[in-house]
Amino acid sequence: MTVYAIIGGSGLTRLEGLQIRQSLALDTPYGAPSAEVQIGEYAGSEVLFLARHGHPHRFAPHRVNYRANLWALKQAGAEAILAVNAVGGINGAMGTGHFCVPHQLIDYTSGREHSYFADDLEPVTHIDFTYPYSESLRQRLIAALVVEGAGFSDRGVYACMQGPRLETAAEILRLERDGCDIVGMTGMPEAALARELQLDYACLALVVNPAAGKSASVISMTEIERALGEGMVRVRSTLARVLRAD
Incomplete structure (x- = not known):
């Protein structure tokens, strides 16, 4: 059976229901990960x-040590990554509470340590990143969402912005022109690092707010937190279905 790792984002700094057997405080060549890697049983598997932002939530998106996080999970035995991301909805069909299993992404970040292949290389290494998400793992998430009965999109383009601030309305219009459907701050370099480590990787994105300029009101953190609280119940259930189906 595949050994899955779940990376929890905002709203999922702990995996309720995980019967923890071991917590590993791992060191990596790239420093310490955001939190201990918890190993245990969830949904019978x-x-x-790993909490992407730490537990409690303390690392802003541009300060997350993505290289250490992915390295630690690989070191602990992970073979595939189920990444949970809270996002804003750009596409009008992707309102608050909607799920998206993106098939593509565009990286708008800067200044992040984005590769393991950076220094003292012999030879220079390039990965094929044409399709950034594992299609087989995407299909597992899609099948689980169908059974779950959740409103979701089985395709979408994820725009990864630098953060930690939210975007301007003009920036969102630009992303929309670029073909983006959802916007977040943590999808990269996480997906690329997983590919460099030959880990299957897919994203389960929960829309927690309309993107800037996509509603008549300003973005409310209270409403985002409410959407996170409500949505994470279905996130956990969906993840459990993926694990049971393996």
Whole structure:
């Protein structure tokens, strides 16, 4: 059976229901990960869990040590990554509470340590990143969402912005012109690092607010937190269905 790792984002700094057997405080060549890697049983399967932003939530998106996080999960035995991301909805069909399993992404970040292939290389290494998400893992998420009965999109383009601030309305219009459907701050370099480590990787994105300029009101953190609280119940259930189906 595949050994899955779940990376929890905002709203999922701990995996309720995980029967923790071991917590590993791992060191990596790239420093310490955001949190301990928890190993235990969830939905009848062995699973690894890592809080992307730490527990409690303390690392802003541009300060997350993505290289250490992915390296630690690989070191702990992960073979595939289920990444949970809270996002804003650009596409009008992707309102608050909607799920998206993106098939593509565009990276708008800067200044992040984005590769393991950076220094003292012999030879220079390039990965094929044409399709950034594992299609087989995407299909597992889609099948689970169908059974779950959740409103979701089985395709979408994820725009990864630098953060930690939210975007301007003009920036969102630009992203929309670029073909983006959802916007977040943590999808990259996480997906690329997983590919460099030959880990299957897919994203389960929960829309927690309309993107800037996509509603008549300003973005409210209270409303985002409410959407996170409500949506994470279905996130956990969806993840459990993926694990049971393996």
